[in-house]
Amino acid sequence: MRVVEAFSTAYGTSPQTVWHAPGRVNLIGEHTDYNDGFVLPFAVPWGVTAAITPRSDGTIRLLSLQSPGEPVTLASHDASEGWTRYVVGVFAMLGDRVAGADIVIDGDIPAGAGLSSSAALEVSIASALNDLHDLGMTPMEIALLSQKAENDFVGMPCGIMDQAASALCQEGHALFLDCRSLGSRNIPLDLASHGLSMLIIDTQAHHEHASGEYAKRRAECESAARKLGVPALRDVTDLAAALDQLQGDERKRTMHVVTENHRVEALIGLLRAGAVAEIGAILNASHLSLRDQYEVSSPELDVAVEAAIRGGARGARMTGGGFGGSAIALVPLERLSSVEEAVSNAFAEHGFQAPRFLPATLAQGAHRVA
Missing domain, CATH: 3.30.230.10 (Ribosomal Protein S5; domain 2)
Incomplete structure (x- = not known):
């Protein structure tokens, strides 16, 4: 060693x-x-x-x-x-x-x-x-x-x-x-038995949480929770009523956090039911929320997700803190090469640095x- x-x-x-x-x-x-x-x-x-x-x-x-x-x-x-x-x-x-x-x-x-x-x-x-x-x-x-x-x-x-x-x-x-x-x-989570793989798409756009954006998002969430009178946004049970009390960025952050918690529970429900191939739609919804409500995506992440889905992925989303880094895609084993090709071509068309593909083994x- x-x-x-x-x-x-x-x-x-x-x-x-x-x-x-x-x-x-x-x-x-x-x-x-x-x-x-x-x-x-x-x-x-x-x-x-x-x-x-x-x-x-x-x-x-x-x-x-x-x-x-x-x-x-x-x-x-x-x-x-x-x-x-x-x-x-x-x-x-x-x-x-x-x-x-x-x-x-x-x-x-x-x-x-x-x-x-x-x-x-x-x-x-x-x-x-x-x-x-x-x-x-x-x-x-x-x-x-x-x-x-x-x-x-x-x-x-x-x-x-x-x-x-x-x-x-x-x-x-x-x-x-x-x-x-x-x-x-x-x-x-045995993806292979369902004919699936999880592909990590490293956009090569290096993220930097220390820029202050991560801390800003956390502060916005804490401020929203205080205004709603709850210990944390996890405690929001009536989303529509909560959104009526908030404006601007705090409203958007709250919408993401509450719906994302629901997505976690929904995805686990699908796994328990053996509907592994169906989790792709939840991954897609998560990415849209992170892009539009939490605003932590990046051009490279968006292109990676969109191209992966066009190439045959069942679903895809950015993963991690955002502002760069990696996306994940749920891909049928027989579509891996076409998804990688679709993402690589899209990156080249946009003038981005070539992405790196990593197989996601659960370790x-x-x-x-x-």
Whole structure:
């Protein structure tokens, strides 16, 4: 394993533990997590692998195989910047339960694809430290600590979905998560047995949540909930009455969140009924809502979705936070090549960078690999 070899080269000894945490794709339930709603993500085969040995002096030494060079040495939390903030944030949240560590990380999540490399990094580090120090944290506690690191240390106001998917997903399943109660269950999703596949279309248009648009959407939702007198938009039961009380962007955001929660429940109902091929219409509706009501799509995402459907996909939508990143398409196995060709041709016609296609295998959540 190259992360172990790199650790030995950098630090002159073998790591005490090695953990892998995956990225995720969200099947349905977008921008509902921070509104106490429902989500249905699944883990992907790509993620972050962390090799770690603890230190007792409080120093953190970090080496990423995606940033070749000498290990970065951090004697204090304030010294972190860039990608190191996600690692140091986990240490900061654990406080005096841990000291320092020697760390090598290796990631293979496509950069900028919106598959949540940050959550994978946080969960891999937290899982390894939990193992090394026998902290006794459950997978959900690891997810919550990782989310807190991103919220409070990095300053990104994300919900719990990404970290929960990375920590809790099971191979061959999607994770149904109630983001208020944190109740969850893994739901089998065997697309191949229905002659289907889930295709990830990486638009190569790199998203950047930190631009402030993500935080703006969250603030709009919280403001709308206050005006409606509910704890969160998840609690809106009479959508028509709620919309009568709101205007502008807050009205549109509320419409998306409430209907998206209904779409999650509807899609799960179809899966339980074995009507897997019928979920495509729900994916289409989700994308239109994200494009028109939540306004987080992009020209590349819209072209990807429209071209995939023209090429024979049963349904498609943007996935993740938006403003770039990836779309997913539910595609009959025999139509994969025609869908990829249709999307590639559409991107060329619009002068976009060529897209990248990735097969969406439903993978295992965080686990020890050495």
